[in-house]
Amino acid sequence: MIKQAIIPLAGQGTRLLPLTSVFPKELLPINGKPGIEYILDECIDAGINEFIFIISKKKEMIKKYFYSDELYKKIIKKKKDKRIIAEYKKILKYRKMIKFVYQNRPNGTGDAVLKTKKFIKDDYFLMLLPDDLIINKNCSKDMILVHNKFKTAVMASTKVNKKNVDRWGIYSVKSKINKNNFYIKDVVEKPSKNNSPSNNAIIGRYILPKKIFTKLINQKKGKGGEIHITDSIRRLILEGNEFIGHEFKGKYLDCGTMSGYLKSSNEMSKL
Numbered sequence: 001m002i003k004q005a006i007i008p009l010a011g012q013g014t015r016l017l018p019l020t021s022v023f024p025k026e027l028l029p030i031n032g033k034p035g036i037e038y039i040l041d042e043c044i045d046a047g048i049n050e051f052i053f054i055i056s057k058k059k060e061m062i063k064k065y066f067y068s069d070e071l072y073k074k075i076i077k078k079k080k081d082k083r084i085i086a087e088y089k090k091i092l093k094y095r096k097m098i099k100f101v102y103q104n105r106p107n108g109t110g111d112a113v114l115k116t117k118k119f120i121k122d123d124y125f126l127m128l129l130p131d132d133l134i135i136n137k138n139c140s141k142d143m144i145l146v147h148n149k150f151k152t153a154v155m156a157s158t159k160v161n162k163k164n165v166d167r168w169g170i171y172s173v174k175s176k177i178n179k180n181n182f183y184i185k186d187v188v189e190k191p192s193k194n195n196s197p198s199n200n201a202i203i204g205r206y207i208l209p210k211k212i213f214t215k216l217i218n219q220k221k222g223k224g225g226e227i228h229i230t231d232s233i234r235r236l237i238l239e240g241n242e243f244i245g246h247e248f249k250g251k252y253l254d255c256g257t258m259s260g261y262l263k264s265s266n267e268m269s270k271l
Contacts, residue, residue: 108226132204
């Protein structure tokens, strides 16, 4: 069973400036609730009981969010506000499940995942990118069901506009398993429109094998001078390791841009 989830949170959030000049993007409210809590709730509902947050010293506010006991206790003692009491209990529940590790240089998602190596216990773990919300269906839960059936790595995917393939990791299909699941032949990080193998994009949810660390430890820097998790996944695939692309059934919201963040808040308010 998949019980651990890695969440990289050390990114600088430049696409959401000026909001992120003082505030971590993962704590920005989406319909009155910090974005990171949607990710936590999705995982807990899917059976995850341990989280590893990768943060930087510049994003200590994320850690502080889960350790503001003095403030909560002071307000609760004074007001006995039921909403505040419920919020504090929720924070305490989250906190028991979270470990923090640090990535102080922005060297990419692959480097962030490598920082968690000594904490991973089982053969597979879940990784989620907090910019990507998937609503109306628990994508992580569905992916875990696929993993349990086929005993292999799984990545969430959706078809994107061919004009925008350079925003994602894009994979080609080796064979179809069923309507929503495909064995992956190859994957490329942010290809150009003319060199893209398809328009099948990997979206912010991964069930990865522990052996990914054997590739990350010597992974060369890729596009943008960063270490990309996609490049290490590609090496595993080309060595014959199976990865499944899972076309999720929920609605994808990109919270990592200003327009996407505003749209996400509007969509969440309708639920």
